Every structure is written in C-alpha cells, then in structure tokens.
Amino acid sequence: MGEVTEKYLKIRERADAACIRAGRVPSEVTVIAVSKTKPDEMVEELAGAGVLDFGENKPQELMRKHDTILPERGLRWHMIGNIQTNKVKMFVGRACLVHSVPDMHVAAAISREAEKRGVKVPVLIEVNVAGEATKHGLAGDDLMTELEELVRGAALLPGIEVDGLMAIAPPVEDPEENRPYFRRLREMRDRLRAMEIPGAPMRELSMGMTGDFEVAIEEGATFIRVGTAIFGERIYA
Secondary structure (H helix, E strand, C coil), X not given: CCHHHHHHHHXXXXXXXXXXXXXXXXXXXXXXXECCCCCHHHHHHXXXXXXXXXXXXXXXXXXXXXXXXXXXHCCEEEECCCCCHHHHHHHCCCEEEEEEECCHXXXXXXXXXXXXXXXXXXXXXXXXXXXXXXXXXXXCCCHHHHHHHHHHHHHHCCCEEEEEEECCCCCCCCHHHHHHHHHHHHHHHHHHHHXXXXXCXXXXXXXXXXXXXXXXXXCCCCEEEXXXXXXXXXXXX
C-alpha cells in the first residue's frame, strides 16, 4: 500500500469515528481528496485503491485530470475553487458537483453552459459564513434573506440543481473555534430545506478541511475537503 493511500485511509477512519460520535452513519460523509497541484501519479494511486472523489480548484486542471486520468474508472471530480465565468465551459459536464457558486452571475454562466451541453449541473452555494474579507461567497448583514433569494433564483435557472451549501471556515489553531460557523451553516441549510424550494433539494453540506473536518462532521457535513493530510503540503510553481 502506498503512502498516499495510507494517509487517505487514516482520514477515512477519523471521519468514520466522528460520524459515530455524532450518531451518524459513516456512508453519509464523502471524503474529497483535494488533489490540486499534486502529480497525477498520486491520484492514480488512490484511484487504484478504490477512491473516486477528487477536488480541484482550477477549472483547467479539473478538465485535464478528468479527461486524462483513468477516465474508464469514472472518477468524480469536484470543482471547489473560485469560479471565473469565462472558464465554466472547462468544468460543466465534467464536474460531478460545483461547490463554490457565490452569486447569480456565476450561477447564470453555469446555466448557460449546461443548456448548451444538455446537462444538469448540481451546485452548492458558497457562504462566507465568517464574513472574512479575503474569502469568496455570499456574505452580508442579512445573510439568511440574501441566501434564500440566491437559492430561489439559482433554482429557477435551467440546467442547475441547488443541492446545498458550502463554506470555507477560517484557519484556526483549535478546530472547536470553527464549530459555531459549521453549526450556523447547517442551520441555514436546514431552514432552506424545510422551505421545499423546487429545484433546491438542499441535501448537502460541504464544510471542513484538514484542520477541522471532524468538528464539521459532528455538525452535519456531508462532504469534507481534505488535501494536505492526504497528499502533503501543496506545491506551487
């Protein structure tokens, strides 16, 4: 067994334990191996061990890896990064889930490309739950009202299904510091799901990364995005 696979399995074990602590079924939580900046060989090693879900933050990398890394395996590629509207054509029809839709402008661009390709694109609305100036995502004084408006608007667009919410919590020393943010995101998701908005089933919560994913799972995450703890520190040119 390779080193990357061993690290992945340790994350999966910790995720399963967090599920059990929270009274959840481990199969409710998908570990997304965030492979950005990492060589294809690492992805191939994990795919060989049966891992299917990978995350990329650059559309061009998602496109290349989707098209060239073991396409016969049916790997599931998640678009998790900031989205420029002129690049949506690179991931629409390739990404199994778009985690990072911050506004109607981006939602409309995805919708137009989805219509051209005749596909349905599941998306998550990105919420800047801590109100950080350096982060993308919906933020504001009346966040719940704005979020409901965005979910309703995006759900009306052809070729889009709003499946839930996503957030990137602040970097912290103690993961417990992020618990209130994760809890708030879950509460907002639950309120939106209770509204039964057509085209917005609101099943999913994408939250939690290497430093805080166990707390995120305890608060209801259905997707966790883990890169460093699986692949090691990122490599930037």
